[in-house]
Structures are given as structure tokens and as C-alpha cells.
Amino acid sequence: MALDAIPSLQKRKIFTLLSHYSIEQLFSLNAEQLAKHKLKPEQINAFLAPNSTHITHCLEWQESAADNHIISYGDPRYPALLKQITSPPLLLYAQGDLSRLEASQIAIVGSRSCTPYGQQKAHDLGKHLAQAGFTVTSGLAIGVDGMAHQGALKGSGSTIAVLGTGLNNIYPRRHVKIASEIREKGLLLSEFWPNAPAYPSNFPRRNRIISGLSIGTLVIEASLRSGSLITARYALEQNRDVFALPGSVDNPQACGCLKLIQQGAKLVLDANDIITEYPELNISEAIHQKQHKPTKNKHFLLDMIDYHLTSFDTILARSGLDVVTLQNELIELEINGIIIAQPQGYIKLEG
Template identity: 40%
Template structure:
């Protein structure tokens, strides 16, 4: 019998079946032989961990792709006391655990082949963080690399993008700092426990990220920053983002691992060109030769990602139509109605509405100021939800 669970506010509660699944997700992360890919197969097959832990050998054999080691580890698991201790350790550090079954588990992360059963979070992850771009690169960054990273981070953050990186020295740290300087949000995905500040000189940055974003890890509390943790960490950086921008990378850089994972996950991959012949440019130049989008500024990133934003905005409009205030005039209602059907550029609004260009511009500005419309790159408008 599973005896405890995680609840949405990070608290701890005992007993009752509908309160068991949180602790179950955490337990699945500790089952020997059960990797994240096998975990996803279990989650898709059973729906919640209590069913997985109570399954018979025959039922486990029906899970597609679940090997014998994983099935044996699940059937023989008994380390519930240690799981409860891990939960208490997390709460004692101020961390919150977000299990795979929680409504606030990042939707984009659910889609990757190997999502973690549980995320440890310090700070706050929000729904708006789904509009995110990852910026990664060399720990030994040049002045040029830092400057470009700052421009990209500030520019994207000012447009409402959450900046994701790994809080490492060099490009990662500069990306987080740039987002914070622009008053934006940023997520740091660590290759250690969320209670471990690595590198140590980023302690102030760590605290600022906790206040204006979140520190995220799949690793248990107290886990040191072992080198073998970082490839797994990289899949979460790319998995949480719409796209990954690589700024300066040698041919053996871990940033290239992140870029490769991004491609596997169906994310956009971008690379900033560097100095010809420089070792820290070889990785990014290789990515560009292989088809990564060349980035010289914020516009290059946003234009490539815009279709994904339009698709998401369309889905939101279908789910929750935006009501208009009573003082919105007839012409403005006509313009709003056109844009509510699909995203339109200003020229398309003028043509479809039959109104003069000056009048359309006036209406669009008024609706945008009211928060009823949003303008995307290319002067394309969507409704304000």
C-alpha cells in the first residue's frame, strides 16, 4: 500500500487511494532497471503508478517494450521508506515536486520519448513558460559570444519568451542574466540536485532565478554535479523549449548534444556563426552546415518559431473565446471577429473588413492596448488569450 502523496501546493498528505499517486511517481523514479523511456510506456499503459505497482507479472508483460529487468524491479520494489524520506528532504529544502501525473507538469516535456517521472522545482514554473527558447553554449565564451547571448536573451525575454539554460559558466549564465535584466523569466535546468548551487560562483544568480523563474532538476536532493548527469539534463533543456540556440561550441561541446536531442524531439535548432577558424566556432558552424538555422539576431529566432505560436494561439481561441467589452464599437467588433477566426496581417484585415487603412490601424492599436489583441512578428495579429 502506498501511504503518501504529493499535493499541488507541495505539501504532504497520508493515505486514501486518490492521494497515493504522487508518491508513486517518485517511487517509479527509483525502480531499478526502469529508465525514463520504460517509465513513459508504463505511464501510457496504466495511467497512474498505483496500477503499475499492483500489476501482475502477466499484466506487466503486456506493456509494449517493457524489458524483464524493469518488470522485475517494479514487481520487487519495496523501498517506500526511502521514497518518503526523499520527499521530506525535498520539502525541507524548499523544493516542490511536480509528478508526471500533475496538471502542472510541463505539457511539452510529456511529449519527449523519455520524460522524468518527477521534476524537483525551486521557484515557480508557470503556464507562460511553455513559450520558451533555450540558449546554450561554451563555458569558455568569448566577449563576442557573451554580447550576442545578451542581445538574444534580452530581446527574446522582452517579447515574452522564457529563457531556458543550464546555469553553467559562460553562455548559460549570460543567457539567464540577460533574461532577468529584461524583466523576463528564466528556467535553469541542473545536472545536480536543485539544492546544489553549481558552479558555486552563481549563487546570486541561482537566488535571482528562484525569484523570477525556477530551478529545475530530475535528480534527487543532494545529487552532486557528476559529469554523467549532464547529457540527461540536456534533453530536459531542449524538451522544455520551442527551440534551442547554440552560441559558441567546440566540436566536442555538450551543446551539440543538446542540439541533437532537440532535433530528435522535433524542436527547432539555431546556431550563431562565429569567427572563422576559431575552435569555439567549429561546433556552431557544423550545425549550420547540417541545416541549423543561422541566427544573427532575435528576428531570426522569432520568425522561425512564429508558426508554432500561431498554432498554439489558435487552439487557445477554440477553447476559450474572448468576450468583448460593451463599449467596443461595431467596426472594432468586425475587425476582432475576423482575427478571432485566424491570425491575420494588417493588410489582410484591411482587405477583409473593407475599412480604410488608417481606421484599421486605429482599431488594432485600441484593441491591442486593451489586451484584446496581440501582435506577433510580421504585423500578424491574434486574439489576446
């Protein structure tokens, strides 16, 4: 903890130092010896006078609840896959069931502003993968992350949320309830000390842990500038599998996934497409797929509404109906749960 509290000391530098010294030896070096390793003055001062307040606070946090854990890099509970990445965290703060770290993990990431289609797919894939025996790992963000966690909780409860904040500071606040359920049934994880706030720079760092814990990363709805593509890039750098859910070429939220598929990511239609990639895990493919309704009585308007946002004016032009008739037909489809209304238009859910 004292080493982790050294200001602005990068993980690579820490592991370089640890390749020459034990932790005890490091903190026994004098200022001149530390300076030879090109450390900054404030870093040298932190070695010479460790932040005892920080250390005490972290230890008190660990002792405050039976399911609070601090796992160091040398701890046998530290995930073996995470040790393989370029810059593994020196410490992991955890709340919940540590056995979730022992199961094979699949990361599910994607857009915060995902469509209803993306929300449903994230929920269903999270549920089916958890039911099959995987631990579903994500970042607790709104959108795809949150839906994947909720699906996994309904599946078997096997889910891990990796936070970009300390575990005393759940972010986003709207997911406090989900975080509480994950702590009860799964695991909350962070490399940041318990009261760490939500600095923007924390979240890209968090992404390397999400992919690093997992044997594969599934991306659901990501624009070309999405942070989820950072996680996919980390997965590739870590020699892990990358999966992507396809979407419409006209949907900006699907363009990142389509680009990944172009670059070699495996196209995923359902959980079995992931399960079959890992025959050595002996995971059953017996997943109940949604039964599609017969299409002989399909409403004619469904051919004019896309699975991504379609404006009223576009549907009006495609259908040739008058405004009042079209409004009535759309209301009927919405009541029947076949489409969903959005402020800028409609999205088809079925058909």
C-alpha cells in the same frame, strides 16, 4: 516518487510498465510477476519494499518552502512540450515561479569557455528574447549558459535553469547567486531528487530537458566536440527548431555552430531572426539594436585584430610596428573598450 526511486530503471521501461498497469497495480505485483518484465533483482526488491526514506525526504523538501514543487508526469502543470519527447522525466522538482513554464521557451546553450564575443552575444540575445516575451531556458553552466540567464534576468526575469544536480546542490557553486535570483524571478528545474550530486552522466540527460521544454534551441559558440551539440541533436530529434550564431572560421569555438548552419540550422544575427520564425506568437520585433559607431576614424590596428583570440606576435607581424609602439597602441584600444586583453593575446570587440 517510489517508481522514480527504482534503481537504474530507464524511463522507457517505466512508461512501458505504465502502459500495462497503474502505479497502484505495479506496486501490488509479486516477485514472480515483476520478473516476467525482465527486471533486475534489485529493481524487484525496490518494488516490493519502496524506499520510504527517499519518499519522505522529497515530500519534506516540497513542504519546506512555498515555492518548492514536485510535478509528476500526470500533473496538469507538467509541460505539454516535454511530454512529447522520447524519454520525458517522470518527476520534475521546481523552485520559483511555475508560470514561467507556460510561456514559449527558447533554449540558449554554448561553450563553457566562450570568448568575450560569445559572452556578450549570449547576454544580449537572452535579454532581447526575454524582453520580447520568451522564457530563456538554459543549464546554469559557466560561459554561455550563465550569460544567457543574466541577460534574461535583466530583460524581464523570464528564465528557467535546468540543473544536472538536485536543487539543494547548486552546481557550479560560483552560480549560487545567479541561481538565487533565478529562483526569485524565474524557475529552477531538475529531474533529480533534491540532494543529488553532480554526476557527469547527469548533464547529457539534463540537455534533453532543455531542448524538450523549448520550441527552438540557439547555439552560441560551440566546438565540434561541445556538449551543446548534444542539445542541438536532441532538439532535432524532438522536431524542434535549431538556430546558430556564426563566428570566425578560424575560431575553434565557432566551428560547431558553423557545422550546424551547414546542416540547415538557421543563422542568427539578432533576436529578430528568431522572433520572425514564430508569427503565430504575435511577438513584437521592436528590439533596439546596438548602433554601430562611424568607422571614418577607425584605428588602423583594428584590421589586424580578429574577433577571436589574436596573439601579440601575429599583430606585430601584421602591423610592422616595433614592440613598444604596438604595446602603447594596444593599451589605448583596451582603455577605450575596443579590444580586450587575454593571457594569450587580444580580442576585438568593436570595429
